[in-house]
Amino acid sequence: MDLFANLALGFGVALTPMNVLLAVAGVIMGTLIGALPGVGPASGVALLLPLTFGMSPTSGIILLSALYAGSMYGGTITSVLINTPGESASVVTCIDGYQMALQGRAGPALGVAAFGSFVAGTAGVVLLMTMSPLLAKWALSFGPPETFALMLLGLTTVTGLTGDDALKGYISMVLGLMLAMVGFDIVSGDARYAFGINEMADGVDFLPVAIGLFGFGEVLAGAEGAAKMEILHAKYGLRDVMLTATDWARSRWPIVRGTFLGFFIGVLPGAGPTIASFLSYTLEKKVSRHPEEFGHGAIEGVAGPESANNAASAGAMVPMLTLGIPGSATTAVMLGGLMMWGLRPGPLLFEKNPDFVWGLIASLYLANVLLLILNIGFIPPFERALRLPYTILMALIIVFCVTGAYAQSNKLWDVGQMLVFGVLGYLMRKLGYSPAALVLALVLGPLAERALRQSLIISDSGLMIFFTRPISAVLVIAALAAVAVPLVRALTDALRRRAVVPA
Amino acid sequence: MCRSVLSRLTVLAVVTAITLAGAAGALAQSKYPSRTVEVVVPFAPGGGTDNLMRTIVGIIERNKWSPTAINVVNRAGGSGTVGYTYLINKKGDPHVIAGGAPTIVSAKVEGRLSAGHRDGMTVLMIVAIDELMLSVRSESPFQTIEDFVKAAKDRPGQLTVAGTGTNSEDHIFTYLLEKAAGIKVKYVPFQSGGECVTAVMGGHVDAGVMNPNEIIAQVEAKKARNLAVAAKKRMPDAQGLPTFAEKGYEFYWEQMRGVVGTAGLPPEAVKFWQETLKKVVGTTEWKENYIKRNLLTAVEWTGEEANQYLDGLRGKYEKALGDLGALKK
Structure with a gap:
């Protein structure tokens, strides 16, 4: 009953006219910030932080968390419509979301993303509210060895991202891992493969790469067939925007799985919405009864990851609120805000500032409802954008790609990087390689490497550290099995065939 | 005559122009930014x-x-x-x-x-x-900095200390502590202060190098404790926390x-x-x-x-x- 009393307190705070207004402003700005490529939730929150200083801490956090939630919804829009990820957690949505748009099903893609986000966002807040103290403990049990094991498992699922040719998928992944090696080595402090260029010393930032591979690469590929593709076959009648009964049936479980997977990944320090969305995609492909449709507009490939990234952003609030530790870049900025408002984030926050914490939780419920309405309402006008002749749309996509690559950290270098990877993305597509596998490796690679090396420094027994700790042992064995089982199966199949042929 | 008037006028014009320019300059100067x-x-x-x-x-x-x-x-x-x-x-x-x-x-x-x-x-x-301190979680066997140093002497090169980055302030802190106390530890570099706190609180490392604001909330909740600070005098808001120097391990870093x-x-x-x-x-x-x-x-x-x-x-x-x-x- 304590819970309900607290929740009532929270809604009492969140439902004052001023705070509702701030939540509305937050979700609208967040949706726009999410939709603009390059300007992600972290920079959006940092941008608005000074505005909140005149407010009470509760009003401030309501504005910022509404913005955070909004950006998670908004990132989907450009991914689906123009194959250009609005922010990093929506990269994976490009794969099937854009294919759906090409088939004239942008409406259902955006619809299922909005609905999945709503379910996941809301369920995420319920989990946040009821299980935080328990989860905080669990999050702390994830040290470097466990993080490495999880990343390893993530990398082995890469076949889920690739098309028919597994070998080309692995080659794409290795290329991504090689790119992930560029930059400062955390242990020696040396810059690797930087060739004395400051920008290279930082490593290859993956958002410009993703914008290039998907967005700009798409323009190049599209330019070839532009004559044929005068207008994308978008339909915008109300009925075409709605999901069909089959869509619902197919999306139901991906949303549920994405919600839980995303939330628990989000709770882990260092992981976050981007990794959650990738893992959800590969999971959906693994469990799907028609995996061959993935990459060609499977609605599960949108429903799962879009749910996962929203659940993860709720999950990332757990270490922030219960431990005072940021789980992602965005929560790090919010933590800075908390301190400037005069609060002290940490284990005592729930106890000392219940109106703040519960106000935040209540406002997250509110934000998700607002976002569902907003996003469903936005679908028809956004779809109409696809009516533009492709030649004009192409120019617009290039504008989005360039500004997106620049806006993330105000560096022209990133624009160049985006262009180079755009050409590479075009070539990869032509030759049947997998840009998605490259991006996955580039996201997971640096985390995996750091965790591996930290583990080996800590370990007294070399690689055995991964098998002597229960969580990492289970994950590592699952990863090994994921690689070994298909290999063994292929081998036994080959042997059996050989046994039959001589007869 | 005509000529001299003209030249005078020219001088006047030039002087005026210079003055005006100067004034404009001064005006611009006083208007920074x-x-x-x-x-x-x-x-x-x-x-x-x-x-x-x-x-x-x-x-x-x-x-x-x-x-x-x-x-x-x-x-x-x-x-x-x-x-x-x-x-x-x-x-x-x-x-x-x-x-x-x-x-x-x-x-x-x-x-x-x-x-x-x-x-x-x-x-x-x-x-x-911003000061730098050595901190442990509350379950740690090290109650004081002496406990930590003694354990490090018993098991040279075995204890792990988390910090942010390599060749960074935290890394130099660890190195100076090793020299001052005559010990050897394993320094484990992390990407951010938040990750260090997680590693310390999860017990994945034996201790961590912390800025006060990174760990204070954990200390207030009695989930962590600080062992010593590398300052010249005790911090005004943490009078109970000894400095390394007063415990006989003299080094200063901030x-x-x-x-x-x-x-x-x-x-x-x-x-x-x-x-x-x-x-x-x-x-x-x-x-x-x-x-x-x-x-x-x-x-x-x-x-x-x-x-x-x-x-x-x-x-x-x-x-x-x-x-x-x-x-x-």
């Missing part, structure tokens, strides 16, 4: 320098102390070198300033910046000193936080910033929500005083980084 000021944060949002500059700019804007807009821009990269190189290249531009971190000294020593605090920028004010401008900044710009920053650090908001919250030591070092502090810091970095093998011969 005359356009939007770019505040460079050479690190990602959410870090220490980002918090510092956003706090300062927030206070200035709320009090309307700047006639023009002030834009905070994160130019992160190369552990701060991208942003500081940008500042160095903006030489003479009075409308670009940046958050100052120890990187302006250490990256110069390491050869990653082309110029330092004296030749590449103008130090406007050092506003705070992080400075400040504001820097471009090299060759015109005097009126220096004046504007020093006066404005003085007003900022005088506000209750600054003292309560920034200094006290983050358990910092407030200072107001400007001009030669600030430069000399940084000169001293450079000597310390040269020595420590040389010993760590971070410097190329």
Whole structure:
């Protein structure tokens, strides 16, 4: 009953006219910030932080968390419509979301993303509210060895991202891992493969790469067939925007799985919405009864990851609120805000500032409802954008790609990087390689490497550290099995065939 | 006659023109800043320098102390070198300033910046000193710093200490502690302060190097405890915490936080910033929500005083980084 009393307190705070207004402003700005490529939730929150200083801490956090939630919804829009990820957690949505748009099903893609986000966002807040103290403990049990094991498992699922040719998928992944090696080595402090260029010393930032591979690469590929593709076959009648009964049936479980997977990944320090969305995609492909449709507009490939990234952003609030530790870049900025408002984030926050914490939780419920309405309402006008002749749309996509690559950290270098990877993305597509596998490796690679090396420094027994700790042992064995089982199966199949042929 | 009038008129015109130009110049000078000021944060949002500059700019804007807009821009990269190189290249531009971190000294020593605090920028004010401490979680067997040192002596090279980055302030802290106490530990580098806290609180490492504000919330909740601080005297807000020196392991190490401008900044710009920053650090908001919250030591070092502090810091970095093998011969 304590819970309900607290929740009532929270809604009492969140439902004052001023705070509702701030939540509305937050979700609208967040949706726009999410939709603009390059300007992600972290920079959006940092941008608005000074505005909140005149407010009470509760009003401030309501504005910022509404913005955070909004950006998670908004990132989907450009991914689906123009194959250009609005922010990093929506990269994976490009794969099937854009294919759906090409088939004239942008409406259902955006619809299922909005609905999945709503379910996941809301369920995420319920989990946040009821299980935080328990989860905080669990999050702390994830040290470097466990993080490495999880990343390893993530990398082995890469076949889920690739098309028919597994070998080309692995080659794409290795290329991504090689790119992930560029930059400062955390242990020696040396810059690797930087060739004395400051920008290279930082490593290859993956958002410009993703914008290039998907967005700009798409323009190049599209330019070839532009004559044929005068207008994308978008339909915008109300009925075409709605999901069909089959869509619902197919999306139901991906949303549920994405919600839980995303939330628990989000709770882990260092992981976050981007990794959650990738893992959800590969999971959906693994469990799907028609995996061959993935990459060609499977609605599960949108429903799962879009749910996962929203659940993860709720999950990332757990270490922030219960431990005072940021789980992602965005929560790090919010933590800075908390301190400037005069609060002290940490284990005592729930106890000392219940109106703040519960106000935040209540406002997250509110934000998700607002976002569902907003996003469903936005679908028809956004779809109409696809009516533009492709030649004009192409120019617009290039504008989005360039500004997106620049806006993330105000560096022209990133624009160049985006262009180079755009050409590479075009070539990869032509030759049947997998840009998605490259991006996955580039996201997971640096985390995996750091965790591996930290583990080996800590370990007294070399690689055995991964098998002597229960969580990492289970994950590592699952990863090994994921690689070994298909290999063994292929081998036994080959042997059996050989046994039959001589007869 | 006609000619002399003409020449007189010319002289008059020239003089008038010069005077007018001069007056206009003076007018422009008294009107600094005359356009939007770019505040460079050479690190990602959410870090220490980002918090510092956003706090300062927030206070200035709320009090309307700047006639023009002030834009905070994160130019992160190369552990701060991208942003500081940008500042160095903006030489003479009075409308670009940046958050100052120890990187302006250490990256110069390491050869990653082309110029330092004296030749590449103008130090406007050092506003705070952030201490560094060794902390453990509450379940740890180490109750005091002596316990930790004893265990490290019993098991040389076995205890693990988490810190942020390699050849960083935390790394140098660990190295100085090893030398002062005659011990050897394993330093485990992490990407951010948050990750270090997680590693310490999860018991994945034996201890961690912390800024006070990174761990204070855990200490207040009795989930963690600090063993010692590398300061000259005990911190005013943590009187119970001994310094390393008083326990017989003498070393001092700290992080400075400040504001820097471009090299060759015109005097009126220096004046504007020093006066404005003085007003900022005088506000209750600054003292309560920034200094006290983050358990910092407030200072107001400007001009030669600030430069000399940084000169001293450079000597310390040269020595420590040389010993760590971070410097190329």
